[in-house]
Amino acid sequence: MRVSYGNSGVAELADGTPVACKYRRSVGRPYCGDRVLIEQLADGSALVTQVLPRRNVFARADARQRKQVIAANLDQVFIVIAPAPEPSRDLVERYLVAAHDLGITPLLVINKAELLAAPPVHPPFSRIDDYRALGYRVLAASTKGPPGIDALLSHLDARVSILAGQSGVGKSSLVNALVPDLDLQTGELSRITGKGTHTTTTTIMYRLPAGGRLLDSPGVWEFGLWQMSAADLADGFIEFRDLDAACRFRDCRHAGEPGCAVRAAVEAGTIRRWRYQSYLRLLSQSR
Ligand code: GDP
Ligand code: ZN
Numbered sequence: 471m472r473v474s475y476g477n478s479g480v481a482e483l484a485d486g487t488p489v490a491c492k493y494r495r496s497v498g499r500p501y502c503g504d505r506v507l508i509e510q511l512a513d514g515s516a517l518v519t520q521v522l523p524r525r526n527v528f529a530r531a532d533a534r535q536r537k538q539v540i541a542a543n544l545d546q547v548f549i550v551i552a553p554a555p556e557p558s559r560d561l562v563e564r565y566l567v568a569a570h571d572l573g574i575t576p577l578l579v580i581n582k583a584e585l586l587a588a589p590p591v592h593p594p595f596s597r598i599d600d601y602r603a604l605g606y607r608v609l610a611a612s613t614k615g616p617p618g619i620d621a622l623l624s625h626l627d628a629r630v631s632i633l634a635g636q637s638g639v640g641k642s643s644l645v646n647a648l649v650p651d652l653d654l655q656t657g658e659l660s661r662i663t664g665k666g667t668h669t670t671t672t673t674i675m676y677r678l679p680a681g682g683r684l685l686d687s688p689g690v691w692e693f694g695l696w697q698m699s700a701a702d703l704a705d706g707f708i709e710f711r712d713l714d715a716a717c718r719f720r721d722c723r724h725a726g727e728p729g730c731a732v733r734a735a736v737e738a739g740t741i742r743r744w745r746y747q748s749y750l751r752l753l754s755q756s757r
Contacts (some may be wrong), residue, residue: 471504472675473659480662481508481516483509484676490662491516501542502673502685503630524567526573528632530690537696540673540687543630546575548609548622550635550644551594552582557636563748564608566635567706568621568695576606577625579633581640583610583617600742604709613643622648634690645686648674649676698756704732707749709741725753 472480472488476499481491486519491508492515493499500506500521507520528541549565551557562578578601579688580586588597598608625631626648632640646652655676660666673687700723704710710732714722718729724746726733735741 471500471503471506472674473663475663475665475672476585478609478663480659481506481518481756487518488658488662491518493518499522501539502675502687503528503542503544503683505543505739528572528574528685529696530687531694531696533693533695535697540690541632541675541685544574544632544678544685546577546625546631547572548577548579548631548633550579550581550603550633550639550641551751552580552635553585553595553638554582555636555638556592557594559593560748560751561636562601563707563745563752564695566690567698567703568691570706570708571698571702578608579611579622579644580608581611581613581644584612584615584731588612596745600745611644613640613647619644619647623680626678626682626684628682630675630685632685632687632690635692637689637692641690645676645684648678648684650679652676700753700756703749703752704755707745709735709745710749713741723753725750 478492480488482488494517497518497520500518504524505522505731506518508516509519510516524542526544527539528544529537529539532538545571547569549562550738551562566576580595586595610617611619611622612618633644635641649655653743656674659674673685676684676686678684704714704724710724713731713735716731719727722730724730724732732741736743736746
């Protein structure tokens with residue numbers, strides 16, 4: 471599905487042709503990115519008769535911090551941060567935890583990189599080496615000059631991606647730069663659905679020149695995240711994962727319990743203290 475409204479949307483055939491479709495009542499509403507089976511109707515439109523099993527779903531939090539699914543079958547999420555607006559403390563950790571909770575690979579994008587001091591002095595920008603050492607990809611980008619968007623382009627081909635981040639970090643600018651025929655594509659989709667293109671709630675899947683797909687959705691993770699349990703939170707700190715089996719208590723929250731292997735690793739220097747402190751702050755805010 472390229473785009474999906476309440477009871478209709480646009481699917482795409484294997485050869486790339488977009489087709490208007492309605493949903494068989496029993497099927498429910500497919501998400502953008504869903505793989506579906508369709509039945510062609512006499513009037514040239516189509517009926518979605520089945521949604522194929524999903525690899526994963528992508529979600530944002532609604533105004534009441536409930537998880538709201540907006541897309542399916544993503545390969546990766548680009549966490550976009552920028553020197554301005556400055557990310558709040560723990561923002562990157564929050565986003566990383568969310569990506570891991572969804573089971574979708576996160577990459578960090580530092581946009582407006584031309585505004586960054588060299589070497590960067592403030593976290594999270596001063597911690598790029600730490601993020602890389604943890605195994606995360608960190609890409610620098612700018613839509614206004616060097617280093618440009620090449621690093622992003624090289625990670626987009628043949629994959630399905632979405633950009634997430636605070637308002638003002640440059641997500642729309644990046645989508646515009648990454649999808650050269652964006653207006654053409656939105657025009658075509660809106661012609662097929664008969665709906666306006668500039669809605670503030672619709673998630674749209676764009677085709678990228680190199681073969682990948684980019685989902686554009688308003689407000690992805692701009693307004694905080696859904697509530698998460700302590701266990702899911704700890705799972706989002708990837709360097710804790712192999713350790714928690716070694717904690718004395720099975721339900722250890724790694725917050726000062728005796729025999730905690732995570733705490734021991736912090737003391738031994740194998741877990742970065744700033745990551746652990748960030749975990750403790752997020753834990754104190756979780757249920
Ligand atoms: P969004 O809210 O995340 O979609 O951000 P926008 O794409 O609307 O961009 C917010 C502001 O940042 C706009 O004024 C853009 O012109 C500006 N902007 C976007 N990318 C860059 C960049 O790479 N460098 C600089 N200096 N400004 C940028
Ligand atoms: Zn523990």
